[in-house]
Amino acid sequence: MTESVNIALRFSKFAKLNPNQTAVVETIKTRRDGQVVYRQLSFQELDEESDRIAAGLRERGCGPGMKLVLFVPFSIDFVSLTFALFKTGATIVLIDPGMGRTNIFRCLEEVNPDGFVALPLVHFVRLLNRRKFPNAKFNISSSCWMPGVIGKLSELKKSKAESFAVAKTKREDLAAIIFTSGSTGPPKGVAYEHGMFDAQVEMIQSYYGIEPGEVDLPGFPLFGLFNAAMGVTTVIPEMDPTKPAQVDPEKMIRDIEKFKVTQAFGSPAFWNRVGRYCVENGVTFPTIKRALSAGGPVPVHVLKRMQKVITKPGADLFTPYGATESLPVASIGGSQVLNETASRTGQGEGTCVGKTFPGVDVKIIEITDGPISFMTDAKELPHGEIGEIIVRSPSVTREYFQRVEATALAKIADGDRFWHRIGDVGYFDNEQQLWFCGRKAHIVDVNGVRHFSVKCEAIFNEHPNVYRSALVGIGEKPNQSPVIVVEPEAGEFPENSAALQKFHDELLALGKASELTQSIETILFHRSLPVDTRHNVKINREQLAKWAQEQMS
Numbered sequence: 001m002t003e004s005v006n007i008a009l010r011f012s013k014f015a016k017l018n019p020n021q022t023a024v025v026e027t028i029k030t031r032r033d034g035q036v037v038y039r040q041l042s043f044q045e046l047d048e049e050s051d052r053i054a055a056g057l058r059e060r061g062c063g064p065g066m067k068l069v070l071f072v073p074f075s076i077d078f079v080s081l082t083f084a085l086f087k088t089g090a091t092i093v094l095i096d097p098g099m100g101r102t103n104i105f106r107c108l109e110e111v112n113p114d115g116f117v118a119l120p121l122v123h124f125v126r127l128l129n130r131r132k133f134p135n136a137k138f139n140i141s142s143s144c145w146m147p148g149v150i151g152k153l154s155e156l157k158k159s160k161a162e163s164f165a166v167a168k169t170k171r172e173d174l175a176a177i178i179f180t181s182g183s184t185g186p187p188k189g190v191a192y193e194h195g196m197f198d199a200q201v202e203m204i205q206s207y208y209g210i211e212p213g214e215v216d217l218p219g220f221p222l223f224g225l226f227n228a229a230m231g232v233t234t235v236i237p238e239m240d241p242t243k244p245a246q247v248d249p250e251k252m253i254r255d256i257e258k259f260k261v262t263q264a265f266g267s268p269a270f271w272n273r274v275g276r277y278c279v280e281n282g283v284t285f286p287t288i289k290r291a292l293s294a295g296g297p298v299p300v301h302v303l304k305r306m307q308k309v310i311t312k313p314g315a316d317l318f319t320p321y322g323a324t325e326s327l328p329v330a331s332i333g334g335s336q337v338l339n340e341t342a343s344r345t346g347q348g349e350g351t352c353v354g355k356t357f358p359g360v361d362v363k364i365i366e367i368t369d370g371p372i373s374f375m376t377d378a379k380e381l382p383h384g385e386i387g388e389i390i391v392r393s394p395s396v397t398r399e400y401f402q403r404v405e406a407t408a409l410a411k412i413a414d415g416d417r418f419w420h421r422i423g424d425v426g427y428f429d430n431e432q433q434l435w436f437c438g439r440k441a442h443i444v445d446v447n448g449v450r451h452f453s454v455k456c457e458a459i460f461n462e463h464p465n466v467y468r469s470a471l472v473g474i475g476e477k478p479n480q481s482p483v484i485v486v487e488p489e490a491g492e493f494p495e496n497s498a499a500l501q502k503f504h505d506e507l508l509a510l511g512k513a514s515e516l517t518q519s520i521e522t523i524l525f526h527r528s529l530p531v532d533t534r535h536n537v538k539i540n541r542e543q544l545a546k547w548a549q550e551q552m553s
């Protein structure tokens with residue numbers, strides 16, 4: 001008999017062995033006197049609660065083959081509902097609330113869900129648009145009763161679970177459909193099989209040496225689920241996970257100190273804000289063993305500040321590299337970046353994302369736009385040459401949900417296995433370290449010469465008054481005009497023409513001094529570059545190109 005694979009099984013197994021360890025903590029409210037009220041569940045309580053919810057869901061007809069949209073905020077209920085759904089064998093559809101109404105509707109219609117496990121407000125919107133979701137009959141409200149719902153979460157929590165058994169999910173069964181952040185084109189539904197989540201948990205835990213009993217503050221909800229499967233306590237941060245750039249550092253510091261957090265995950269925008277506050281106020285994190293940051297390159301200034309904040313010997317800020325479709329791929333620690341690779345980044349060599357995880361294969365192939373059906377059609381490039389990054393591992397996803405064309409563009413068959421084209425460009429150096437040079441869609445082609453965004457921007461980012469910059473191309477490939485759009489550091493925006501001229505000339509001189517950026521003659525200043533809604537860090541260069549064109553005309 002084949003063994004069942006499901007991260008809910010990992011979680012339950014740990015809960016049986018360590019029933020009293022705290023599994024999840026959430027903030028309920030802050031009293032008038034400033035005292036914060038928390039709610040927490042032990043592993044046993046979370047396991048039993050998710051069993052009862054799963055039994056209640058199953059009683060009402062939920063099971064394998066069903067696709068249910070889970071739309072509740074990151075909370076204890078989110079964690080117990082997710083494990084309950086995994087236990088029933090149903091497929092969870094996860095949508096980022098930050099992706100905007102139009103995208104949310106488009107994604108939901110595409111999935112054609114069998115129902116919604118959601119907040120009353122979501123049910124209200126569902127009711128207004130019921131024709132768009134013809135199959136959505138299995139609807140559960142997370143709080144009050146709504147028309148068309150067949151149950152409430154509070155009722156599910158009272159179900160009898162004595163004889164409940166977890167569905168026998170196989171490695172290839174569909175566990176979840178998770179949408180990409182849509183920073184290059186519309187978001188796509190990534191089909192996650194149970195075996196892929198399981199491999200992800202295994203790889204992340206063993207690579208970083210994450211031990212049961214640790215305490216994590218995950219700025220990104222998916223990490224909360226992995227924690228429970230690793231025996232790690234989750235402290236749900238009091239923040240809007242769709243707005244990491246606006247996180248309140250004081251609240252993060254409060255919880256990191258109170259719960260002696262050993263690990264915290266946040267996008268570079270999260271650490272930028274927290275790190276600045278900590279350095280300005282002399283705050284350090286002596287309990288943190290590892291901070292993690294992903295979603296885009298982590299700027300050197302962020303790493304430098306965090307190095308002052310994370311004081312435990314041997315502790316570091318790591319920057320795992322990967323994507324929704326393929327996580328993890330590679331990783332590097334902030335101290336290695338600062339000691340060894342940052343100076344090369346400043347000279348335009350790209351961002352070093354480190355060595356690949358054990359069990360992950362990465363190749364660099366010649367850059368092409370169309371689909372590549374078989375690996376025999378791809379041309380592998382030697383070390384040092386920039387090409388498309390492709391990846392193969394047990395956690396890499398096989399397809400986009402019902403998107404044949406997008407799947408064909410992103411996957412390459414290789415015998416009975418396959419490779420994922422991550423959509424990024426980069427190269428391997430002689431020490432087998434992977435360097436990220438930007439997204440393939442962001443290459444600017446100047447008379448046939450490819451300009452890679454991350455490499456070129458780094459030259460301008462060396463100016464002390466530049467917070468970040470973005471390379472955009474005006475016109476059609478291969479004859480685009482390159483433009484660099486600069487967001488100055490706070491308080492450094494050139495407010496008069498003399499300041500503007502000076503800043504402009506300094507940047508132009510920097511650009512002219514490097515072979516990579518010699519052709520860039522147009523420099524524009526922007527107060528706040530448009531960024532993605534999930535990590536608040538990926539610059540929307542498509543939108544910015546239109547803005548640049550308007551400015552120039």
Ligand SMILES: Nc1ncnc2c1ncn2[C@@H]1O[C@H](COP(=O)(O)OP(=O)(O)OP(=O)(O)O)[C@@H](O)[C@H]1O
Pocket residue numbers: 180181182183184185186187188293294295296297298319320321322323324325351353422423424436438439534538
């Ligand atoms: N450590 C890192 N350093 C540099 N870039 C990173 C790092 N981690 C992730 N990225 C960038 O983020 C991308 C993955 O982003 P994500 O999966 O959130 O959605 P997306 O790819 O932006 O969505 P879409 O495919 O819809 O545009 C990677 O391909 C890479 O460009």
